[in-house]
Amino acid sequence: MLAALLGLLLLAPPPDTSWKHAGLRTRMVERQIAARGITSPAVLQAMRSVPRHRFVPGVAPELAYADRPLPIGHDQTISQPYIVARMTALVDPDASDRVLEIGTGSGYQAAVLSTIVDSVYTLEIIPELAATATNRLRRLGYDNVVVRNADGFEGWPSRAPFDAIVVTAAPEEIPPPLLAQLADGGRMIVPVGPTGGTQELTLVTKDDGDIARRTLAPVRFVPFLRPED
Secondary structure (H helix, E strand, O other): OHHHHHHHHHHOOOOOOHHHHHHHHHHHHHHHHHHHOOOOHHHHHHHHHOOHHHHOOOOOHHHHOOOOOEEEEOOEEEOOHHHHHHHHHHOOOOOOOEEEEEOOOOOHHHHHHHOOOOEEEEEEOOHHHHHHHHHHHHHHOOOOEEEEEOOHHHOOHHHOOEEEEEEOOEOOOOOHHHHHHEEEEEEEEEEEOOOOOOEEEEEEEEEOOEEEEEEEEEEOOOEOOOOOO
16 A cells, blocks of 8 residues: 555656746746836736746756846856846837847747747757757747747848847847848847957847947847857
């Protein structure tokens, strides 16, 4: 009898801790994001809903929801929650938008965007990260995200124009193809600056073909990789 009971316990699924994760997300949004000035209802709801701990496997949930970036392998990181929320809010996403992301990483930023917009196209130069993110996003049900292993510098011409572009790695200069693929009236958020130094979070807008840039805050992102790197 005891052996049978132990066998059933071993076969049983782990306890459902979704309530705990939801509580961690609620606290993250209240203390790290809303408290620091992010007011967009759509962005706040997206940050509450996406299970960040599923995008950093092997990391304790409490750490996954902490106010800090985390390593995801291959010398890449997942940005801290506030930065993800701020970059998302700055491109002011709409339900009908087509969005391009450069730097898929773990897929977390793409998942957050996907809960708000119509479709997300995301490029990742590291094949292993692209494959892992593809599988993770599919498994979690983010069906409006398309991942491609490619050089982000060139963007995704066949899917352009994009209503918003989110760049999650830092180029020294904004790639011209991305400017060309931004739709009229569109917005791009990108950290611009030297590798290994402080970059400037930059908001780019396009109006009747004219490009405007506005620097917002100093940041530190991983470098924007190219094939020759």
